[in-house]
Amino acid sequence: MTQSVASRLKIGLSACFQHADPARSLFTNKTLQYVEQSIAHWLMSAGAMVVMVPCPTGETARGDTSLTHYAEWLDGVVMHGGADVWPGTYGEVPLREAWMGDRVRDLYDLAVVEAFEQAGKPVFGVCRGLQLINVAFGGTLYQDIETQHPNALQHRDPISYDQNFHDVELVEGSRLSKLYPDVTHARVNSIHHQGIKHLAPGFDVEAWSYPDHVPEAIRRRPGEGGRGYIAATQWHPEFHRVDGPVHTMDDTAILHDFLNACLMARTLRHPRPRGLPGKVRDRASRLLRQALLRH
Numbered sequence: 001m002t003q004s005v006a007s008r009l010k011i012g013l014s015a016c017f018q019h020a021d022p023a024r025s026l027f028t029n030k031t032l033q034y035v036e037q038s039i040a041h042w043l044m045s046a047g048a049m050v051v052m053v054p055c056p057t058g059e060t061a062r063g064d065t066s067l068t069h070y071a072e073w074l075d076g077v078v079m080h081g082g083a084d085v086w087p088g089t090y091g092e093v094p095l096r097e098a099w100m101g102d103r104v105r106d107l108y109d110l111a112v113v114e115a116f117e118q119a120g121k122p123v124f125g126v127c128r129g130l131q132l133i134n135v136a137f138g139g140t141l142y143q144d145i146e147t148q149h150p151n152a153l154q155h156r157d158p159i160s161y162d163q164n165f166h167d168v169e170l171v172e173g174s175r176l177s178k179l180y181p182d183v184t185h186a187r188v189n190s191i192h193h194q195g196i197k198h199l200a201p202g203f204d205v206e207a208w209s210y211p212d213h214v215p216e217a218i219r220r221r222p223g224e225g226g227r228g229y230i231a232a233t234q235w236h237p238e239f240h241r242v243d244g245p246v247h248t249m250d251d252t253a254i255l256h257d258f259l260n261a262c263l264m265a266r267t268l269r270h271p272r273p274r275g276l277p278g279k280v281r282d283r284a285s286r287l288l289r290q291a292l293l294r295h
Helices: 037-044 067-073 103-118 128-136 175-179 252-268 284-288
Strands: 010-014 016-018 032-034 049-053 076-079 123-126 140-142 165-170 185-189 195-198 203-210 215-220 230-233
Touching: 010 037, 010 067, 010 103, 016 103, 037 049, 037 252, 049 067, 067 103, 076 103, 076 128, 076 252, 103 123, 103 128, 123 128, 128 140, 128 195, 128 215, 128 230, 165 215, 175 203, 175 215, 175 252, 195 215, 203 230, 230 252
Parallel strands: 010 049, 010 076, 076 123, 123 230
Antiparallel strands: 016 032, 140 195, 165 185, 165 203, 203 215, 215 230
16 A cells, blocks of 8 residues: 555655865866765665755855754654765874865764754664764774774775675674574675774674674664664665675665654654753764854
8 A cells, every 4th residue: 555645754864975176067166965876765665755954054055944953854864875984073183194084074964963863863874874873972983994903804895896795793682683583694785994993882783794893783772861763784785685696684674673763753752852962972063053064
């Protein structure tokens, strides 16, 4: 039976950025915000309506629409992949210029997580999204797994891209392991060179890369300071293909776990809290209003 428009979940998708570039022939010197197609289609496969959450600040900003408005209107948000996280966000100096990341997007993403966290709405992260969530709540990252983690697997291959795979080991007793009751090890895609070094307080690891033991899935413990569901995977579940050449972990249970949390949040309709001081690093929404995003 086809769902009515009113009954469909409205899921936010964080924006990716292409910053203004005077050398670009199309949209010359304009900032572009966009979403990657497959993650939008992944959410839509379960009947959700997907809305990009644009950054409301910048040199062309007009009006009073804020991320808080989106968090109150939408049922949940997905933080998706992209550029590295700037090491300064978690108190480190970049070890190489190539690992500078995107500081502007970090501020935007932190502000999105903060807005949905304060609204009590579910947050799910993919790849960079996992790293950003970990940093937002006080964790740190390996700037480059290959050079900083002994005996690391190859977590990113720029040539094979989404056809680079490795195994993960699910943590027994975790929510993720209960979603896949007959699975202890699984094959996943791997498209990242940064990863969690120190886990954020209040979170648990639900899957580790095998055998090099890099966190591959995390979840906030229920009742840990906030009310909303927050979970993330280092791999891209939206890239799973049933007919792919490599048998990888099915994405269905992960997707429905997140959407069920969104449906529950819609049903509960929590009142908005007055504030959650210290819950998200650096109080990102304040920083987002500053001049950094005017570049």
